[in-house]
Amino acid sequence: MPRKVSVVVPVYNEEANLPRLLPRLVPVLEGLGRPWEVVFVDDGSRDRSLELLKAAVAERPGRVKAVELLRNAGQHMAIMAAFGETDGEYVITLDADLQNPPEEIPKLVGKLDEGFDVVGTIRSKRRDSLFRRAASRIVNRTTGLLTGMRLNDYGCMLRGYHRDVVDVMTASDEVSTFIPALAQLYARRPVEIDVAHEERAEGESKYSLLRLVRLNFDLMTGFSLVPLQLFGPLGFVTALFGVGFGIYLLVRRLVVGSEVEGVFTLFALAFMVMGVIMAGVGMVGEYVGRIYQQVRGRPRFLVRLVHGGRREP
Ligand code: UDP
Ligand code: MG
Numbered sequence: 001m002p003r004k005v006s007v008v009v010p011v012y013n014e015e016a017n018l019p020r021l022l023p024r025l026v027p028v029l030e031g032l033g034r035p036w037e038v039v040f041v042d043d044g045s046r047d048r049s050l051e052l053l054k055a056a057v058a059e060r061p062g063r064v065k066a067v068e069l070l071r072n073a074g075q076h077m078a079i080m081a082a083f084g085e086t087d088g089e090y091v092i093t094l095d096a097d098l099q100n101p102p103e104e105i106p107k108l109v110g111k112l113d114e115g116f117d118v119v120g121t122i123r124s125k126r127r128d129s130l131f132r133r134a135a136s137r138i139v140n141r142t143t144g145l146l147t148g149m150r151l152n153d154y155g156c157m158l159r160g161y162h163r164d165v166v167d168v169m170t171a172s173d174e175v176s177t178f179i180p181a182l183a184q185l186y187a188r189r190p191v192e193i194d195v196a197h198e199e200r201a202e203g204e205s206k207y208s209l210l211r212l213v214r215l216n217f218d219l220m221t222g223f224s225l226v227p228l229q230l231f232g233p234l235g236f237v238t239a240l241f242g243v244g245f246g247i248y249l250l251v252r253r254l255v256v257g258s259e260v261e262g263v264f265t266l267f268a269l270a271f272m273v274m275g276v277i278m279a280g281v282g283m284v285g286e287y288v289g290r291i292y293q294q295v296r297g298r299p300r301f302l303v304r305l306v307h308g309g310r311r312e313p
Contacts, residue, residue: 002032002034002035003034003113004034004035004087004088004090005029005032005034005035005036005088005089005090005092005105006039006086006090006091007029007037007091007094007105008039008079008083008086008091008092008093009041009082009094009095009096010040010041010075010078010096011040011043011053011078011096012042012043012045012075012078012096012206013045013046013047013049013203013206014045014047014096014097015045015047015049015052016201016203017097017098017201017202017203018049018052018053018056018096020201021098022056024101024102024103025038025094025102026060028103028105028106032105032106037062037063037064037065037086037088038063038064039064039065039066039082039086040056040064040066040067040082040096041066041067041078041081041082042067042068043069043073043074043078044072044073050068053066057308062308064308065085065307066306066308067081067082067085067303067305067307067309068303069081069301069303069304070302070304073300073301073302074215075157075206076177076179076215077175077300077301078301080170080177080300080301081301081303083166083169083170085306085309088163089162090109090112090161090162090163091160091161091162091166092105092108092109092159093157093158093161093179095157095158097201097202097203098200099197099198099201100197100198101195101196101198103196104196107193107195108121108158108159111160111191111193112162115189116190116191117161117162117164117165117187117188117189117190118159118160118162118187118189118191119159119190119191119192119193120152120153120156120159120180120183120190120191120192120193121156121192121194122152122194122195123153123155123194123195123196123197124194124195124197125196125197127198128197128199132205136153136154136155139154139219140152140153140155142220143181143219143220143224146220146223147226149181149184149223151180151181152192154180156180156195156197157180158195159179159180159183165186168186169182174222174294174300175293176218178215178218178219181219181222181223220286221287221290222290227283227286228284231279231280231283234280235276235280238273
């Protein structure tokens with residue numbers, strides 16, 4: 001029996017893209033010659049996305065499901081919610097905006113068949129704005145450095161996972177997480193392949209600059225303590241410098257007499273050190289805030305209904 005493929009698609013205000021997605025996705029999945037299902041998650045859309053998804057479920061009962069979230073939980077939590085509704089041996093994630101061509105899915109399935117349990121992807125010719133690409137490059141580099149994970153392209157969400165990896169990911173219960181990094185953590189045999197990338201078909205990116213920054217902090221704080229630990233040595237070096245400076249001033253006072261000039265240099269130094277301290281406090285805040293969110297133990301996402309699924313009334 002060939003292994004079943006579950007495709008997970010997070011949807012947030014994608015009414016313009018949904019009518020084009022399934023007509024491209026379904027033939028690809030049919031072409032695999034094995035059982036398949038598509039699990040959409042409506043991540044609290046305020047447009048007609050949910051209606052369109054319900055229609056898609058009605059059109060292909062048993063094949064298409066739609067998890068309806070009560071409110072927006074963010075792309076990664078939405079995917080987590082959908083993971084819980086999948087039952088395929090292989091799970092593929094895909095964006096709804098057609099930036100990840102569905103035609104690449106057979107490649108991913110092929111790699112999973114070869115025995116790799118996490119198939120990562122690198123967007124060979126990325127079609128995003130220059131700014132977005134530059135930001136991603138910085139993030140990919142620093143994250144690689146901080147976490148020690150060797151992943152070339154964290155941002156590409158067209159990925160394939162073996163059931164075992166999906167199960168540990170859903171069991172992880174992390175509130176602010178980043179799925180590709182989490183998968184990398186649990187992978188026994190990861191592999192990366194090149195995939196095509198297209199421009200967003202319709203609409204605009206759902207990530208504002210602020211949301212992107214927050215997501216990148218999720219990635220950093222979730223998978224590394226280095227940003228936090230950096231401030232220890234930094235403080236130590238600053239303190240050493242301060243002591244050296246003090247000794248110099250003392251000696252100077254004894255030899256040349258007390259000084260009055262250079263007050264503004266001192267200001268500059270003081271501001272610099274204060275800046276570093278504030279950055280450090282901010283960094284601690286990033287961790288503490290996430291710890292607070294986690295310990296409150298509120299549900300990570302709220303499922304209202306699963307259309308076409310077991311929980312439907
Ligand atoms: N998405 C989501 N919830 C959100 C934001 C985005 O489910 O809060 C979905 C969105 O509908 C799309 C995917 O996540 O299918 C990627 O989002 P987007 O294309 O806006 O991100 P970008 O390609 O700019 O990184
Ligand atoms: Mg996109």
